[in-house]
Amino acid sequence: MDTIFTLLMVLIMIASILLVIVVMAQNPKGGGLSSTFGGASSTQFGVQRTNDFMEKSTWTLGAVIIVLILISVVVTGKPKVAVPTPQAPAKTEAPAEKAPASTTTSAPVSVPASK
Secondary structure, rough: HHHHHHHHHHHHHHHHHHHHHHHHHHHOOOOOOOHHHOOOOOOOOOOOOOOHHHHHHHHHHHHHHHHHHHHHHHHHHHOOOOOOOOOOOOOOOOOOOOOOOOOOOOOOOOOOOOO
């Protein structure tokens, strides 16, 4: 299980590094959110759209990372199986022995007579 986990983690790290490289290589003036919030239009400066290859590779690498993470969770997840704990048998003790009758001679106790 440890080798599969290590392999998946290495693949996730490689895909993440490639994703960072692809994103950094893209042209930042593609007109995404920056043009929505008051940025200048990309047609004014003659900026070309991002390559289709770069866009497809970004989405593909993102999907690969998500799939690898899900696979690693499924493969390395340990199900919680309740292992029954062996119970110690209850101690059965013999009943307490009765004390032997007293052998000492003692004066009889007088009980008052009822009338």
